[in-house]
Amino acid sequence: MGSTEQMPAGLTPLETAGHLLERIRQGNAYARSRKKRFRLSSSALKVLTLSLSAASTIILGLQNLGFWAGLAFAFVALVTLLGAVESFFNWRSRWVLMEETQYRFQRLADDLEYLVASTPTAGLTYDRLQPIFDEYQSVWAHLSERWLQERRTISPSEGR
Template sequence: MTDAAGAAGRRLAYLEQLVRAELVERRRRRDWDRRRAFTLQLATVTLSALITVLLGVKVSTGAEQWLANVALALGALVTVLAAWATFFSYRTVWIQRADTVHRLTTLARSIDYLRAGLGEEPPAPEDVDRVHAEFEEIARGDHEAWIRIRQAEGA
């Protein structure tokens, strides 16, 4: 094995490890954003429905004032939760992270395919460079998408 072939093999092994680690982290973040988006949406809808019930229920005069005060407090909480969800854009970030996970999964399959075709042979340096360029494009695209989401929030 030539020195260049050995270097290409080491670089491919490094890329495999890097892609696998990124996939683990990006999946964790995607799932966290999905749960956060779902939780905030469910909370605002549930609290809004509860406010409607509290304001519409027929009770004695003393209890009516108390229920109106609770509904007012819940209305304020819904406003805060809605602002929180809008500011952090969990749903948008979740979708963007899902795209990145998909692209990284596709790259991992490409690496596996490349490895399967190698047998005992080292990879060609240009194949490793192509895989590295694709990984860098995915990372750059993910970062740029995240920046666009954050800039849109400020607009």
């Protein structure tokens, strides 16, 4: 997650901790916003797919292959199309990935806040902050790797 703001230099360890905490919170906000979007897309598609499937089945069962049968077959075609769209975008997997990322950012923020609160100002050093920063980088690296892995994976409906 890039930023166009000027990178501060020469910060004290306490100021560095504050800067790092802000970056962690930004990452958490990013994951939260994406998670909400992916959850909504996944849920809406699932409800629409189930509704169309149920409606087509009911219509086929009640009618003598006239207008209603045609409509039911159109619903079946839409269900097939939506199933293909869902497997391509894989919103549920992306939603869960953002849930995991949000958890990791929140945990990291908690760790940093505890470190700052429990350490006297003179004892807060860059060496004590480095593991937190390394984990922050690890969260982003993990997210990026998983994102690329998900995009490279061919779902069974796309064929191999």
